[in-house]
Amino acid sequence: MKKIKYTGLLLCIPFIYACKPHPVTVSNKGGADTIAVQVRPLKQQANNATIAVSGQFTTDDEVMLSFKTGGIISNLNVKEGDAVKKGQLLATLNPTEINAQVQQANLATEKAQRDYERAQNLYKDSVATLEQLQNSKTNLQQAQQQLKAAAFNRQYSEIRAPKDGYILHKLANVGQQVTAGSAVLQANGAEAGKWMLRVGISDREWATMQLKDPAIIQTTAMPGQLLQGVVSRKSEGVDAETGTFSADITITGKKPQAIAAGMFGKATIIPSRSSNAGNTTWQIPYDALLDGDGNSGYVFVTDDNKTAHKVKVTVAGIEKNTVTVSSGLADAKALIISGSAYLTDNSVITVKSPQTASK
Structure with a gap:
């Protein structure tokens, strides 16, 4: 009985093979x-078909503001969205530690100055050698440089606005301990910096567009109004987070008052390549x-x-x-x-x- 089944199966194989698609x-x-x-x-x-893109408005001078030294924040004088003027005091650290370092450096400088003056008098009386005089002078110079470094650190234990602009983000709070260089505030020079729309583009769009290609920008904050712009930057690599290339479209002319950093916008890019x-x-x-x-x-x-x-x-x-x-x-x-x-x-x-x- 099994032989009959196997024989029937073998006879079907040519028919199955004949039903498979093969190149004619x-x-x-x-x-x-x-x-x-x-x-x-x-x-x-x-290649000169228009390209539709979208992204967020930003400026070319956004900056993360931080302290030169670490410490505990004692004052934050601004909130997100506040307008600031160049040189305005924005934040300070508790000054106890840095003031102590400056005082120590000052005392060391005063002692080195006395030692140097004493060595000069002894050298004139032929009691001290020339080497001792030179060493005391070197000690004085080292102490003076340490005092300068301490004074510099105290100067940058507070944050001041680098230019007129706005506070975009507050990244720390009063009472928080921060390390040297940790971002505390993000600001931009909204009045002086160039406003742009930062957009994501595909690899095909990246290959098509060129720098200085004209663009027309729209945003829901200004319905019915069109802004003129040009492509000012194309990324040379893919963004690891989005998996796409990016480009900046800089607004030509004066920045409209209705635009803020992070606002959504759309643009139509007109590639300049001929067909x-x-x-x-x-x-x-x-x-x-x-x-x-x-x-x-x-x-x-x-x-x-x-x-x-x-x-x-x-x-x-x-x-x-x-x-x-x-x-x-x-x-x-x-x-x-x-x-x-x-x-x-x-x-x-x-x-x-x-x-x-x-x-």
Whole structure:
């Protein structure tokens, strides 16, 4: 009984294999097989199509303010959103420790000064040697430099506004102990700094836009109003947090009063590249790209629907189902989008319709 079952299973294998899809090949008169493929006409896309982006407003002079020394915060004289003037006192540390250090340095300087004067008198009386006089002078100079360092640290145990602007964020509170260099306040020079919209862009958009490309900016804070701007910066690497590139669009002209740091905005960038053959791209299906390596790969094209040619292309960007090609397809008429895996350079092909392929 088992032999009969196994024999029936073996007899079914050829039928199962015959039902599997295989590339359609037709033998031609020369003996070579003709491979059935599908093609798509190649259409160039001009790179100067507008680019829609969004992001947040900021300035080019945002700064984190901190103390030169560590200690306990005794005063914070501002709140988030406060306008400040250049030189205004914003925060101070408890001065007990730093004042003690300055006093110690001052006492050491006074002692070194007395020792040096005594060594001078003894040297004049031939009691002290020249070496002793020189050593006392060196001790005095060291003490004077330590006093300068202590006075400098005391000066920067308080935070003053570097320029006219606004307090964006308060990062510490009164009574909190902070280390040297820890950010306490974030401020900007809202009146002097250049306002910009910082936006995220895809790799394709990054490749298309250039510095100084014009842009039109909008924000819901000013409905119906348009701001003019230019692309002032393109990042040279991907942001680790967002996974995208970034760009800055600087507002040209005076900053509108309705804009604040962190506010959301949209922009339309108008790429300045002309639509000539050297500055065009092609959108091709992802499956048509073969042997992709970095920014290059290979595709099969045909000019006469009879012969396939393998050409190298430059990849400008990859999205979910498509690939943007920036060069390599200028002289091709049609792209082979199905059957490429069975082709070699100069393979003989026959073009099948999509209806035929679906059967």
